[in-house]
Amino acid sequence: MAEATPTQHEPHPVVKEKKIIELPEHIVEIVSDSGEGAQKAGQTFGAISAKMGNGIWTVEIIPAEIQPPPRTITGASGIRIRLGSFYITNVGDDADLIVAFNEQVLLGRVDTGNLKPGAIILLENMWRTHKDPAIREAYTKTYDRLVSEGYKVIEVPMEEECLKYTISPRRGKNMFVLGMLCNLYERDLELARKEVYELWIKKGEKVADLNLKLFNAGYAWAEEHLDFKFRIPSAGITEPQVVMNGNVALALGIIASGMEVCAMYPITPATSASHYLSEIFEHVGGIVHQAEDEIAAIGFAVGASYAGKCAVTITSGPGMSLKTEIIGLASMIEVPLVVINVQRGGPSTGLPTKVEQGDLLAALFSTHGDAPKVVMACSTIEDCFYSVITARKIAETFRLPVIVLSDANLATGQQPFPRPRFSRDWVAPPIDQSPVPPGTKPYDWDPKTGLSRRIIPGQPNGMYSLTGLAHDREGKVAYEPWINQEGARSRSMKLAAFQKTLKPPKVFGDPEGDLLIVGWGSTKGAIEEAVTRVREKGYRVSALNIKFLQPMASGIKEILQRFKKVLCIEINYSDDPGEELIDENNRRYSNLAWLLRARFLIDVDSWSRVYGRPYKPGEIEQVILEKLKEIK
Amino acid sequence: MFGLDLERLLDVEEEYRRLEDYQGGMPRWCSGCGDNAILTAVQRLLRDEGIPPEKAVFVSGIGCSSRFPHYMNAYGFHGVHGRALPIAQGIKIRRPDLHVFVNMGDGDCFSIGSAHWIHAIHYNMNMVAMVHDNRIYGLTKKQVSPTSPKGLKTNTTPYGSYIEGLNPLTVTLGVTNVSFVAQAVEWIPDLLYEVIRQAFHHHGFSFVRILQRCPTYLPDIFDPFINDPNNILILTHENGLQLDDSLARIYKNQIEHDPSDIHRAREIASDESKAVVGILYRNENVDVYDEIRRPRRVTTLEMRKAVLEREFDKFAVNPVGGDNHNENDE
Structure with missing residues (x-):
């Protein structure tokens, strides 16, 4: 292998024959320094692939800083695109092919184990002849190492080629890369050019033209110099789709739900939902209010909702902690409210840009006292859209706060889903301003369901003063002990009444077997893919994704009981039972495992890690195979 | 008939209201509590208006x-410590038809809710904010408040409080977008009423600090002002307060102050040796957040659908060879 380390760059010969490699799926990554446009190239590549009927999932690779220093391992900014001839539900395992704008950001991916052994690396080679000897050395050292490790490293003169068309190739290289990929994956050229044109025409004909030239150059370079192509057949998807990330889906869900007020305070990774919403919300009479802090944001939302406009506040972990007191208020005063938590790594500032599912128990229990609320989770990007609509309805029907849990994986991942068909049932009805019959009580709790008619300011005869203090049916401060008991009971009965409307979740796989993997939220796709793989190997494993975490549907216990072992897999911390100090008296389980154990008295096991990234189906597969050994 | 609209006449009849129409539950404040006077002034205002x-x-x-809202016959929201202002803003943002009043204590507004206080002035939304400032924590039984004078012995400062009390007027007058600042004392009911009335008619965020006695925990704190009327400084102006003869005879310490003069207002507010009563500052030419952000038109279901379809179009990937007809078209 030592001979493959030339100190002088040999241009690739023009190839005469192409090897076409047909595969069911491929995972491509593009990494660069921040600001070099890798994400834009990847998103366009994903969109082209989706239009060609492939299943896709794209996820951004985000450094922690806005402008990390260039050419650093931790500064890798980019995108992963998984494309396949089937419906794709998650980021997949290790990458098959990576395009890197420099060798340092490449190392950022190699050293964190994101590449398959022997993966193809398309590497910008300008660094080999860089004027700084340190950079030249770093480059050749990395190149040699990767070649010796068995990667198929192909040096690409990106800068050199782009310089033929532009004096600032740093900003055009991404289209060159896109062209290269479109050649490698046999993308429809006409379609791809149209995408590139539409991407840039906003900036004028000249810019669009230049980018098309760069795209063509990349396409031609690959055609001339690479002796292979990949064929990933279409998944046969033909229905109209939309492709967006989870935060955009949440924002569109807010609009579709008819909510008019979104009060927020900037926090990663939730804020991009508000960015997008801010652009369009006013077109439907809505307002995105950036409040002075997280508490003010939820206070504002509660005020708006009390006044008849059901409102949403959107935040992430630390913001949830701050909002907790007013979530309790909303529960106590029975004002509808939707709270979206796009979870990130915690506790404290934790991992602001990275995924975790660590807020489940906090969502259920963090409020002081007993504050019944609904907690639901989004499992896919499509689900982000519909969950908000559902949440608004539940909040208004049952007069309580509904917490919607999304996470950083969904927030930045992109996945196509069937284009939603507008339904008037999505939208909140207009507020009722008719006079109420004199004597109507604001909390006239139904003895069975705890439900009561909601009165809104402005309604004649309805005047009352609501209070966060214990109160009676008239909203008056309760001084007698049994009234507090009655209020608490009524609020709890509403949850029970709502619970009666829930259907048990569907089991993925057979309804009984050896092992059931239980998850919630965004791990659904990866878990189901892993379960599919082990089932194909003949194992009796199924999966369950629980959408409503509080309350939980009837029938879940029966599902759990039909398996010899139940294992929760989720992205939050839990003790490893193999630890020297850990035993059944002190073992701390993952969030959902705690919950299932407490509710169903079933010996639910858990496996979890807080790597700050989504699970790969392959690692879940390994966990399943290990756990199966324990079942006899 | 005689050019009179009978229905309108009847409306007027119907709209006539008595003080009792605004009275809610029986106040449970301590006897002698200054809050009672504020309650009466506000009930009078609603009736008169x-x-x-x-x-x-x-x-x-x-x-x-x-507890104020419980004693009014109106809609009331008795929420969370320190957070009345954001809640009031949320109520107002899409309900211009509602008259929003905020009643806070000095601990509520100037301590735990101080961030919201500053930003409520800055947002400048249409509402009247009254701070019942008794310079002590009452409900939790006598702890030091941000406006307590230095040296005050309380349950948390048994050897006397350590730092000079905060001057809420100068703070308020220092915030960008400040629109209306006034001070009243609850023991001069006519002027209290007049200050609140002017606050009510102001276009924007009206901030009224009301010096209010706590007979239980700090009964003597305002004695210097009560015992000697000359320690009350009345601000008069044709755009501010105008005293009738009987009041003018008692409160001789008056100065003419133009409420549009913010520099003079800050000077007056800085001198705490006298209790100022009157309109310190008034400026209606300030951005009003709820008006700026008011929707331009009513959104119909069709408009909402059109916006959503347009957005879906932006994200559409219609696979090649698929049925690209938009089935959403009705």
């Missing part, structure tokens, strides 16, 4: 004074 009780919303935080 003919405000339908269902169109008024009183928002409060937590504290003795925050």
Whole structure:
């Protein structure tokens, strides 16, 4: 292998024959320094692939800083695109092919184990002849190492080629890369050019033209110099789709739900939902209010909702902690409210840009006292859209706060889903301003369901003063002990009444077997893919994704009981039972495992890690195979 | 008939209201509590202005004074300590038809809710904010407040409080977008009423600090002002307060102050040796957040659908060879 380390760059010969490699799926990554446009190239590549009927999932690779220093391992900014001839539900395992704008950001991916052994690396080679000897050395050292490790490293003169068309190739290289990929994956050229044109025409004909030239150059370079192509057949998807990330889906869900007020305070990774919403919300009479802090944001939302406009506040972990007191208020005063938590790594500032599912128990229990609320989770990007609509309805029907849990994986991942068909049932009805019959009580709790008619300011005869203090049916401060008991009971009965409307979740796989993997939220796709793989190997494993975490549907216990072992897999911390100090008296389980154990008295096991990234189906597969050994 | 609209006449008849129409539950404040005077002044105001009780919303935080909404016959929101202002803003943002009043104590507004206080002035939304400032924590039984004078012995400062009390007037007058600042004392009911009335008619965020006695925990704190009327400084102006003869005879310490003069207002506010009563500052040419952000038109279901379809179009990937007809077209 030592001979493959030339100190002088040999241009690739023009190839005469192409090897076409047909595969069911491929995972491509593009990494660069921040600001070099890798994400834009990847998103366009994903969109082209989706239009060609492939299943896709794209996820951004985000450094922690806005402008990390260039050419650093931790500064890798980019995108992963998984494309396949089937419906794709998650980021997949290790990458098959990576395009890197420099060798340092490449190392950022190699050293964190994101590449398959022997993966193809398309590497910008300008660094080999860089004027700084340190950079030249770093480059050749990395190149040699990767070649010796068995990667198929192909040096690409990106800068050199782009310089033929532009004096600032740093900003055009991404289209060159896109062209290269479109050649490698046999993308429809006409379609791809149209995408590139539409991407840039906003900036004028000249810019669009230049980018098309760069795209063509990349396409031609690959055609001339690479002796292979990949064929990933279409998944046969033909229905109209939309492709967006989870935060955009949440924002569109807010609009579709008819909510008019979104009060927020900037926090990663939730804020991009508000960015997008801010652009369009006013077109439907809505307002995105950036409040002075997280508490003010939820206070504002509660005020708006009390006044008849059901409102949403959107935040992430630390913001949830701050909002907790007013979530309790909303529960106590029975004002509808939707709270979206796009979870990130915690506790404290934790991992602001990275995924975790660590807020489940906090969502259920963090409020002081007993504050019944609904907690639901989004499992896919499509689900982000519909969950908000559902949440608004539940909040208004049952007069309580509904917490919607999304996470950083969904927030930045992109996945196509069937284009939603507008339904008037999505939208909140207009507020009722008719006079109420004199004597109507604001909390006239139904003895069975705890439900009561909601009165809104402005309604004649309805005047009352609501209070966060214990109160009676008239909203008056309760001084007698049994009234507090009655209020608490009524609020709890509403949850029970709502619970009666829930259907048990569907089991993925057979309804009984050896092992059931239980998850919630965004791990659904990866878990189901892993379960599919082990089932194909003949194992009796199924999966369950629980959408409503509080309350939980009837029938879940029966599902759990039909398996010899139940294992929760989720992205939050839990003790490893193999630890020297850990035993059944002190073992701390993952969030959902705690919950299932407490509710169903079933010996639910858990496996979890807080790597700050989504699970790969392959690692879940390994966990399943290990756990199966324990079942006899 | 005689050019009179009978229905209109009947309306007028119907809109006539009595003080009792605005009275809610029986106040449970201590006897001699200054909050009672504020309650009466506000009830008088609503009656005189003919405000339908269902169109008024009183928002409060937590504290003795925050029981205020319970004693009004109107809509009331007795929420969370320190957070009355954001809640009031949320109420107002899409309900310009509602008259929003906020009643807070000094701990509520100037301590736990101080961030919201500053930003409420800055947002400048249409509402009247009254701070019942008794310079002590009452409901939690005598702890030092941000406006307590230095040296005050309380349960948390048994050897006397350590730092000079905060001057809320100068703070308020220092915030960008400040629109209306006034001070009143609850023991001069006519002027209290007049200050609140002017605050009510102001276009924007009206901030009224009301010096209010706590007979239980700090009964003597305002004695210098009560015992000697000359320690009350009345601000008069044709755009501010005008005293009738009987009051003018008692409160001789008057100065003419033009409420449009913010520099003079800050000077007056800085001198705490006298209790200022009157309109310190008034400026209606300030951005009003709820008006700026008011929707331009009513959104129909069709408009909402059109916006959503347009957005879906932006994200559409219609696979090649698929049925790209938009089936959403009705």
